[in-house]
Amino acid sequence: MEYVLAITGASGIAYGVDILKKLPSKKVLILSNGALEVAKYELKGNVSEKSLKGIADEFYEEGDFGSPVASGSHKFDALIIAPASMNTVSKIAAGISDNLITRAASIALKERRKLVIVFREMPLSTIHLRNLLTLSEAGAYILPASPGFYHKPSNLDDLYNFVTSRVMDIVGLENRLIKRWGD
Numbered sequence: 791m792e793y794v795l796a797i798t799g800a801s802g803i804a805y806g807v808d809i810l811k812k813l814p815s816k817k818v819l820i821l822s823n824g825a826l827e828v829a830k831y832e833l834k835g836n837v838s839e840k841s842l843k844g845i846a847d848e849f850y851e852e853g854d855f856g857s858p859v860a861s862g863s864h865k866f867d868a869l870i871i872a873p874a875s876m877n878t879v880s881k882i883a884a885g886i887s888d889n890l891i892t893r894a895a896s897i898a899l900k901e902r903r904k905l906v907i908v909f910r911e912m913p914l915s916t917i918h919l920r921n922l923l924t925l926s927e928a929g930a931y932i933l934p935a936s937p938g939f940y941h942k943p944s945n946l947d948d949l950y951n952f953v954t955s956r957v958m959d960i961v962g963l964e965n966r967l968i969k970r971w972g973d
């Protein structure tokens with residue numbers, strides 16, 4: 791199995807980092823330039839760009855159209871965009887493929903592979919809602935980074951685990967990251 795994780799320039803980079811840590815191999819990481827900018831503010835040097843690349847099996851920059859994931863003939867199983875900026879959401883909904891992330895999303899949709907969009911934005915404009923609906927209608931899974939509280943979170947890791955668990959459920963990965971309702 792090959793999982794592609796794209797981290798874009800939305801607040802909530804920590805959600806993407808948590809997913810990256812917990813995905814099994816083979817995990818391919820793409821960071822947008824926007825993500826690198828937001829990471830400077832949100833990761834406070836605790837997690838450097840270099841260390842993120844080190845967690846992944848493969849790493850590509852957003853401009854690398856020569857990478858395998860830029861082609862539909864290369865088979866990856868799922869593309870997870872977490873966090874997904876509204877910029878990236880809008881471009882994918884419009885069919886724009888101007889960087890490796892939007893290109894990989896376009897491939898996931900046309901090849902009917904799993905595309906998981908984890909967004910954090912709030913509030914949402916009508917345009918954001920329309921774009922998310924367009925992606926959902928095209929087959930994408932839309933996950934607000936909106937953790938539940940019934941597992942009684944006591945720290946940030948508990949909140950990240952909730953979101954990561956739901957992502958892993960969708961891409962078909964067994965996990966016990968949270969206590970499930972009814973367990």
Ligand SMILES: Cc1cc2nc3c(=O)[nH]c(=O)nc-3n(C[C@H](O)[C@H](O)[C@H](O)COP(=O)(O)O)c2cc1C
Pocket residue numbers: 797798799800801802822823824825827828831874875876877878910911
């Ligand atoms: C500190 C910081 C936080 C940001 N947070 C968000 C956000 O939560 N959602 C969003 O859509 N854009 C946010 N932006 C703006 C995006 O980074 C910007 O639109 C960028 O062009 C996104 O590029 P990308 O989609 O290629 O990553 C933020 C920017 C900065 C510097």
